[in-house]
Amino acid sequence: MGYLDKKKAESLNKAKRERSIGNLGDPKNPFDYYDREYGTVPQDTKRAPFQWVSEVAYKNVHRIVTRGYDTTELMEEGYGVIDVLFIDYQARIPTIEEEKMLNYIMILALEDGLSAPAAISRIVARSKTFLTQACGASIMAFGHAYGAYSAFGNRLEKYLALSKKQNLSLPEAAKLLVSENLNDEALGVSNLMLKDPAAKRMLARAEKLGTAGEYIAFTREIVAAAQEISTEPVDLDMLGATGAAMMDLGFTPEATWAILAVTRSFAAGAHYIEEVEREETNRLGQELTPKEDYDGPEDRPVPPLAERDKYAASALCTTPDEWTQRFERMKTINGSGFGIIEEVEDPSKKSGIKKVGKL
Amino acid sequence: MDRKPPFRRKTSISYKTEEKTVMRGYNLSDLAEEGYSFYDAMFVLFQNRIPTETEEKMLKYEMGVFLEHSMSPSAVGAIGVSAGRPNLPVCVAAAVSTFGGVHGPGAAHGYMLNKYLKRAQKEGLTVDEMAKTLVDEYMDAGRPVMGMGQPQHIDSDPRAEPIHLKQEELELNGVYLEFQRAVEKYFHARRKADGRSYVGVNVVGSGNTALMEIGFSPNAGWCIGSVVRGFSCAAHALFNMKKGRAWGASRNEPMVQMIDLSMIKYVGPEDRIVPKQEERQEYARTQKEEGEYKQWVI
Numbered sequence: 169m170g171y172l173d174k175k176k177a178e179s180l181n182k183a184k185r186e187r188s189i190g191n192l193g194d195p196k197n198p199f200d201y202y203d204r205e206y207g208t209v210p211q212d213t214k215r216a217p218f219q220w221v222s223e224v225a226y227k228n229v230h231r232i233v234t235r236g237y238d239t240t241e242l243m244e245e246g247y248g249v250i251d252v253l254f255i256d257y258q259a260r261i262p263t264i265e266e267e268k269m270l271n272y273i274m275i276l277a278l279e280d281g282l283s284a285p286a287a288i289s290r291i292v293a294r295s296k297t298f299l300t301q302a303c304g305a306s307i308m309a310f311g312h313a314y315g316a317y318s319a320f321g322n323r324l325e326k327y328l329a330l331s332k333k334q335n336l337s338l339p340e341a342a343k344l345l346v347s348e349n350l351n352d353e354a355l356g357v358s359n360l361m362l363k364d365p366a367a368k369r370m371l372a373r374a375e376k377l378g379t380a381g382e383y384i385a386f387t388r389e390i391v392a393a394a395q396e397i398s399t400e401p402v403d404l405d406m407l408g409a410t411g412a413a414m415m416d417l418g419f420t421p422e423a424t425w426a427i428l429a430v431t432r433s434f435a436a437g438a439h440y441i442e443e444v445e446r447e448e449t450n451r452l453g454q455e456l457t458p459k460e461d462y463d464g465p466e467d468r469p470v471p472p473l474a475e476r477d478k479y480a481a482s483a484l485c486t487t488p489d490e491w492t493q494r495f496e497r498m499k500t501i502n503g504s505g506f507g508i509i510e511e512v513e514d515p516s517k518k519s520g521i522k523k524v525g526k527l
Numbered sequence: 528m529d530r531k532p533p534f535r536r537k538t539s540i541s542y543k544t545e546e547k548t549v550m551r552g553y554n555l556s557d558l559a560e561e562g563y564s565f566y567d568a569m570f571v572l573f574q575n576r577i578p579t580e581t582e583e584k585m586l587k588y589e590m591g592v593f594l595e596h597s598m599s600p601s602a603v604g605a606i607g608v609s610a611g612r613p614n615l616p617v618c619v620a621a622a623v624s625t626f627g628g629v630h631g632p633g634a635a636h637g638y639m640l641n642k643y644l645k646r647a648q649k650e651g652l653t654v655d656e657m658a659k660t661l662v663d664e665y666m667d668a669g670r671p672v673m674g675m676g677q678p679q680h681i682d683s684d685p686r687a688e689p690i691h692l693k694q695e696e697l698e699l700n701g702v703y704l705e706f707q708r709a710v711e712k713y714f715h716a717r718r719k720a721d722g723r724s725y726v727g728v729n730v731v732g733s734g735n736t737a738l739m740e741i742g743f744s745p746n747a748g749w750c751i752g753s754v755v756r757g758f759s760c761a762a763h764a765l766f767n768m769k770k771g772r773a774w775g776a777s778r779n780e781p782m783v784q785m786i787d788l789s790m791i792k793y794v795g796p797e798d799r800i801v802p803k804q805e806e807r808q809e810y811a812r813t814q815k816e817e818g819e820y821k822q823w824v825i
Contacts, residue, residue: 180798252591279540438750
């Protein structure tokens with residue numbers, strides 16, 4: 169394969185130039201549209217051919233190897249999933265205490281009732297899909313509010329780095345963090361676990377096993393700082409406990425996010441199964457949306473197409489003032505997107521949308 | 528803060544109050560405090576029971592050996608999705624969703640075993656006799672026998688037979704292992720008699736047999752296998768996000784990238800002129816009548 173034969177390309181270009189195609193021959197274009205190649209780019213023989221490059225794992229006909237360890241040999245030697253998670257993400261065998269701690273965390277992360285991942289799994293199940301689609305969808309429920317492990321962890325790292333740079337004590341850094349992020353969903357402190365001791369038990373377990381480190385210590389300070397300035401009772405929540413305990417086990421915020429989202433997906437599979445077992449499927453057009461839930465424009469006749477100009481309203485703004493007025497007007501139209509902001513950043517190194525929410 | 532669930536359901540899996548999260552009657556925090564393993568929790572979740580020690584060991588082995596598989600459709604899916612730099616869970620969701628009718632079709636293998644075991648019981652045949660029937664029926668119909676063969680591990684999946692052996696070592700050899708072993712025996716014999724090459728059992732054939740032997744349904748087994756792979760696929764996506772180049776098409780890399788323009792091989796219709804709107808109706812009618820387009824319909 170490669171570019172089309174020169175004669176054929178010239179013939180096609182000539183015919184197109186003579187016919188003229190819309191604005192494509194306009195001299196404002198930074199190219200001569202009727203002098204371009206056809207066909208695919210020839211294979212690159214100057215660079216090395218494409219290969220799947222990986223630091224994580226390889227396989228050949230006879231073995232599968234992660235970070236240097238043959239996975240079948242690992243199992244034969246008595247290791248398991250928990251150990252392979254340390255190997256895959258950290259290229260190391262965990263201590264027995266670390267293995268126990270991650271096991272503990274994953275049990276707590278497995279199930280959360282009918283919260284978003286289970287609900288999404290069930291909704292997908294009702295469309296009569298593969299189980300794996302529902303499990304996949306459940307993982308997508310993990311964002312920067314629900315299961316916000318990357319946002320939580322990256323914030324801890326940011327303020328810990330700041331404390332070192334500015335020579336702040338942990339309590340001082342925690343106070344600063346809380347003063348700047350008190351109402352954020354990923355703070356790790358909230359009113360969600362005032363009656364449930366599970367989060368505190370998790371940190372106690374980490375301390376008992378000797379896996380607790382600077383992240384748990386910092387999180388405890390964050391809890392204290394939040395309790396000092398919050399107007400309502402707050403305490404450590406599951407996000408804070410789990411995120412801090414995972415990071416003290418050496419997992420990055422992103423690895424934590426992925427591991428715990430996947431862990432929940434097992435239970436999402438059970439919810440898929442139960443939904444199929446106990447409920448009905450959905451058909452296209454089946455569900456109604458009651459008018460009493462609707463608060464948009466009143467029912468109105470569709471204008472005749474011939475009278476479009478009479479009814480149509482242009483969005484064109486010619487001055488910043490006009491633009492501002494329209495923007496403000498559009499904020500009142502729910503679903504238009506003018507009332508929210510979503511600053512999308514490249515999550516390659518540190519994941520997290522800078523800000524999502526109401527303007 | 529609104530703490531109502533997104534929708535109401537009667538469920539026998541779990542409930543959550545302000546005081547605790549309870550799965551199949553067990554407080555999750557108590558389960559962890561007591562020292563149960565994550566594998567034990569899988570039995571509670573899917574089977575509503577605490578497993579025996581050997582069952583727990585079997586699941587630990589099966590999940591661990593299945594977790595990482597380097598470049599399979601699942602890892603490639605995760606890496607492909609990561610090229611656009613979405614949030615990491617999207618890559619993992621894509622990876623888990625690659626498990627279908629061919630990649631790790633654990634449920635299909637399980638349903639096949641269950642269907643023929645039911646027939647054995649109904650028709651008064653032994654497990655061995657029914658295994659021969661299964662192999663003959665599949666091979667006579669030209670259908671692939673589920674659980675046999677792997678396109679990369681061409682002379683035997685390195686995980687597969689060790690799973691069988693572990694199952695035997697743990698003395699968990701029940702009706703499923705007997706049936707699967709018999710399927711393999713007749714499958715090998717038939718291929719040999721037909722002069723065809725050796726094709727070994729794959730990790731679905733052995734792993735799913737073990738999962739069903741320790742009490743998981745075909746779907747629960749499929750969930751366990753597919754989702755556990757998500758752990759490693761997330762690592763592959765993360766490696767590419769943190770240490771690779773976004774888009775996968777940079778011409779400045781020393782190696783040709785995943786979607787470099789030169790990686791595209793086009794085998795469709797030749798380049799042609801777009802008809803003007805005034806030519807359109809006649810052009811479209813002729814094209815439809817000539818029917819050449821039909822060879823390209825997918």
